[in-house]
Amino acid sequence: MEKFYHFVTIAGIALYWILVAGVTLRVVLKRRAVSVSLAWLMVIYIIPVVGVACYFLFGELNLGRKRADRAREMLAPFVEWFSKLSNCQAHSPENFGRHISRIDELCNNRLGLPALSGNELSLQSSPQAIMQSIVEDINQANTSIRMVFYIWHPGGMADDVGYALIAAANRGVDIKILLDSAGSPRFFRSDWLTKMQQAGIHVVQALEVSPWRIFLRRLDLRQHRKIIVIDEKVAYTGSMNMVDPAFFKQDSGVGQWIDIMVRVTGPTVNVLSAIHSWDWEVETGERSFPLIPECTTEALRSEHPIQVVPSGPGMPEYLIYQVLTLAINQANESVRITTPYFVPSTDLLETLKMTAQRGVTVELIIPHKNDSMMVQWASRAFYSELMQAGVKIYEFYGGLLHTKSVVIDEQFCLVGTVNMDMRSLWLNFEVTLAIDDEEFTQKMHQLQAGYMAQSHCVSLQTWQQRSIYYRFLERIFYLFNPLL
Missing domain, CATH: 3.30.870.10 (Endonuclease Chain A)
Incomplete structure (x- = not known):
């Protein structure tokens, strides 16, 4: 009987490592962002059994x-x-403003979907x-x-x-x-x-x-x-x-x-x-x-036209993400963003930093308290890097700020359902409106200003004095940011 249990144990270990090796190959061979692959490999190897199960549950875009x-x-x-x-x-592209013109071209070429006025x-x-x-x-x-x-x-x-x-x-x-x-x-x-x-x-x-x-x-x-x-x-x-x-x-x-x-x-x-x-x-x-x-x-x-931008399985990949980065890159004066969940990809993080570094005022308004502890700590892992680049960060104290909005140059805005995290931008069924209407955008900008009035501007000097315990939690959850 002892030999039988010994055999079962060895066989179980061997089967597990064969499974791990197979999943590792799947992760490596699957074309995706390097940060996402590394995060999954970390989960698989640090959390035995559970990590492999999590990959089967959440690791690949499987719609059924x-x-x-x-x-x-x-x-x-x-x-x-x-x-x-x-x-x-x-649809009159000859009359489009500069902010929406390139977005209309992108959505038209990728999905056949134009911006419409009226x-x-x-x-x-x-x-x-x-x-x-x-x-x-x-x-x-x-x-x-x-x-x-x-x-x-x-x-x-x-x-x-x-x-x-x-x-x-x-x-x-x-x-x-x-x-x-x-x-x-x-x-x-x-x-x-x-x-x-x-x-x-x-x-x-x-x-x-x-x-x-x-x-x-x-x-x-x-x-x-x-x-x-x-x-x-x-x-x-x-x-x-x-x-x-x-x-x-x-x-x-x-x-x-x-x-x-x-x-x-x-x-x-x-x-x-x-x-x-x-x-x-x-x-x-x-x-x-x-x-x-x-x-x-x-x-x-x-x-003034509106471009409807949908995303999700079956539709062209990363369309809302492309529209977002295109809009930010066209900013000349200001970018103001509200989002409840801020866990950006490396590319989006670099876009925000570069925009601030070229002299554009970039303001980010997010909730002080979040209903997701993991997202809250992962978000804070980006604060120092963003503030050092010149991005102003405001933490909202008036509740869970769930509004998803981006205002560019106080003339153009994006509003919709998408959060600033990779699940929303790369995975879920989402929709955003790109609105080239200055009167509407001014109202959105004023609403954002109201949110800022109920917020605290995070100071880089004060932030750098936070405890080692806080820094540790930020780094731990930061490692999982490609999966949040």
């Missing part, structure tokens, strides 16, 4: 075979639909105003409502939206709602799912999480978009999930979440509807393109 096949097949027909927009009067925008920054506006638009809906959210958390004003949707379904409005499985577990465990389904609302769970699929699909690949499209006439997108901040994560110790949404009318609405159609088809296999917008620019409407 059916979804992956479907996403690849979808790209060509969606590019064809997007390309029709270039023939619209609303939109009207409103920036909404309070939960009450956002929810009231959404409910009012739902109450006016006649034909269709399309939604996709990462989180739907029942309670408070989110329930008002739910009741408005049920009332709309009862009067014959066709409603399709796509919610991320990992982000919305409370919704799927609540009675709201049954209520909506009984009213005829189509509710689909995106990227379902289950113990039977954990080794078949990457668990941290999430549906992170926030989009509402009503009658293909009105759309919303931004950073806010379908939650009432007064009822959401009250025990997390970070305060209420601070968010924005952008209400849009005009031809960009149909583009956002097409992004919802993409997500719906990836999950269900059902295809239904929205109408091609009329795309005429009325004389009284702003000519």
Whole structure:
């Protein structure tokens, strides 16, 4: 019996090291950033067994075979639909400003998706105003409502939206709602799912999480978009999930979440509807393109264009990341950024440093307290390097600043769902609006200034005096930054 146990032990060790060797080869041969490969090798060798399991769960972009096949097949027909927009009067690159012109070229060449003028925008920054506006638009809906959210958390004003949707379904409005499985577990465990389904609302769970699929699909690949499209006439997108901040994560110790949404009318609405159609088809296999917008620019409407920038599996890789770096590199005077999760890649870090070093004012506003301890410590590992390059860092004390925004030269801005971390920029289903509207951008800039008024500017001299214990935690979590 002793020989048997000895044999089993030796065989187990041998099997484990064969597995480690195989995963190591997989990591080395897989083309990706060197920092990501090194981080995974560190995890695999420092944390026995668990490291290998983590790689299978999170190490590769695995959408699941059916979804992956479907996403690849979808790209060509969606590019064809997007390309029709270039023939619209609303696409007039000869009138584009310098900030959006290159972004239009990039998105057009990579995805066939042009920037379109003739939109009207409103920036909404309070939960009450956002929810009231959404409910009012739902109450006016006649034909269709399309939604996709990462989180739907029942309670408070989110329930008002739910009741408005049920009332709309009862009067014959066709409603399709796509919610991320990992982000919305409370919704799927609540009675709201049954209520909506009984009213005829189509509710689909995106990227379902289950113990039977954990080794078949990457668990941290999430549906992170926030989009509402009503009658293909009105759309919303931004950073806010379908939650009432007064009822959401009250025990997390970070305060209420601070968010924005952008209400849009005009031809960009149909583009956002097409992004919802993409997500719906990836999950269900059902295809239904929205109408091609009329795309005429009325004389009284702003000519300033909006570029919708989507990203995610099946779409051209790193598109939002490319747009972000392109926008920052075009800055002549200032770059101001708000993000809840700041764990930049080496390339993005160097872009921010270089921008500050060429004399551009670069300001970064992030929460003082974060709901992710790992992200909070990893973010701080970049402070010294950024401040030495001239970047000004502000820590926001008014809650969890969840707004994702970039304002360039006070003339051009990016707003949407994407965080400044590699998961958002390289992995998740995300969407960003590149907005070349100076009036809207000024409002965004003023809102950012309001955030700064509730923030503390980090001093390089004071920061360099922090304790060795803090420095140690920063370096430990910094090692994992390619995986956060």
